[in-house]
Amino acid sequence: MxxxxxxxxxxxxxxxxxxxxxxxxxxxxxxxxxxxxxxxxxxxxxxxxxxxxxxxxxxxxxxxxxxxxxxxxxxxxxxxxxxxxxxxxxxxxxxxxxxxxxxxxxxxxxxxxxxxxxxxxxxxxxxxxxxxxxxxxxxxxxxxxxxxxxxxxxxxxxxxxxxxxxxxxxxxxxxxxxxxxxxxxxxxxxxxxxxxxxxxxxxxxxxxxxWSVWSLFKYSLDAIVDFSDIPLALASFVGLASFIIAVFFMIVIVIRTVLFDDPTAGWPSLVTIILAIGGLQLFCLGIVGKYLGKTYLETKKRxxxxxxxxxxxxxx
The missing domain is CATH 3.90.550.10 (Spore Coat Polysaccharide Biosynthesis Protein SpsA; Chain A)
Incomplete structure (x- = not known):
């Protein structure tokens, strides 16, 4: 041979x-x-x-x-x-x-x-x-x-x-x-x-x-972004779900106010909702940003x- x-x-x-x-x-x-x-x-x-x-x-x-x-x-x-x-x-x-x-x-x-x-x-x-x-x-x-x-x-x-x-x-x-x-x-x-x-x-x-646990975690995130677009779909799902929940509670508030003369109490609930929605938005933006950043690095052709x-x- x-x-x-x-x-x-x-x-x-x-x-x-x-x-x-x-x-x-x-x-x-x-x-x-x-x-x-x-x-x-x-x-x-x-x-x-x-x-x-x-x-x-x-x-x-x-x-x-x-x-x-x-x-x-x-x-x-x-x-x-x-x-x-x-x-x-x-x-x-x-x-x-x-x-x-x-x-x-x-x-x-x-x-x-x-x-x-x-x-x-x-x-x-x-x-x-x-x-x-x-x-x-x-x-x-x-x-x-x-x-x-x-x-x-x-x-x-x-x-x-x-x-x-x-x-x-x-x-x-x-x-x-x-x-x-x-x-x-x-x-x-x-x-x-x-x-x-x-x-x-x-x-x-x-x-x-x-390899530390943190470096392996970052490496795994890169792997997910490289070989799956599911996180982008997840971001869309989270956005849609939060919108549906917001509409549902808006209807509940209107019904309580019109039928039972029971308006929603003050600022604590409002602040909580704002922080929750803001957190979801930043989470979804982070997912999109990760994919966008990868695309940006690829276009540099380094x-x-x-x-x-x-x-x-x-x-x-």
């Missing part, structure tokens, strides 16, 4: 300790990847530690297999994934986290499923969230439940970004050039035959996660990332 190339796209943010451990772990299973050469593409997403220094040294030591991309600042994991996919040259491309929460030992099985069973993509999903804070696990589970109700795109509970894709699927993902990206949704939206492998949750091998340095060339 002709040798094929496997590209591993690995976003890195303050991961100087994890990178050597990740490289060693993948090298251990290299012999199980038959008739395959490996291309590592590490993407330094504006790290503030010595991540870039580690990548420079490793690229010198392994010039035939290790490549790195370094951004001018932190653009986020989604931009790092896109940059890695854009620079990957392999016949197959895998996306992995450098902290070894994505087990490299699954790669041989993933490659087998694509080669021999004609899948276009093999993804992974965690069957538990052992070691995570309970509130984070609860919010993640609820996020997938809500997304599957309000979006036409199917979201697999516990799915990771960790997946192996054919070149055809990678090209399809790269054809979606929006700045506001949610990769799990994009991977599902482009379609293609996908199989998911399950595995037990694994702890980070070094360092700590840069690049998804800015590359400052690679293993091939450094800008001065």
């Amino acid at each position: 002709e040798m094929e190339k496997l590209s591993l796209v690995v976003p890195c943010y303050n991961e100087e300790q994890s990178i050597p451990l990740f490289f060693a772990a993948v090298e251990k299973i290299r012999t199980a990847l038959t008739n395959t050469t490996i291309e590592y593409i590490f993407v330094n997403d504006g790290s503030r530690d010595h991540t870039l220094t580690v990548l420079r040294e490793m690229a010198k030591d392994y010039p035939d297999s290790i490549r790195y991309l370094s951004f001018s600042r932190n653009f986020g994991k989604e931009a790092a994934l896109y940059a890695g996919l854009e620079h990957a040259t392999g016949d197959y491309v895998a996306v992995m986290d450098v902290d070894l929460q994505d087990p490299p030992e699954l790669l041989p099985q993933m490659l087998h499923l694509i080669r021999d069973e004609s899948y276009d993509c093999v993804g992974t999903r965690r069957i538990n969230r052992t070691g995570e804070p309970p509130i984070r696990s609860f919010l993640a589970k609820e996020f997938y439940r809500v997304m599957n109700r309000i979006s036409d795109v199917k979201f697999v509970d516990g799915a990771r970004d960790y997946r192996l894709m054919t070149r055809q699927m990678v090209d399809a993902v790269l054809s979606m050039t929006e700045v506001n990206r949610f990769s799990k949704g994009i991977f599902s939206w482009v379609g293609f035959d996908t199989k998911y492998l399950e595995f037990e949750n694994k702890e980070r091998v070094a360092g700590k996660s840069s 690049p998804i990332y800015i590359l400052k340095e690679t293993d091939k060339k450094q800008k001065k």
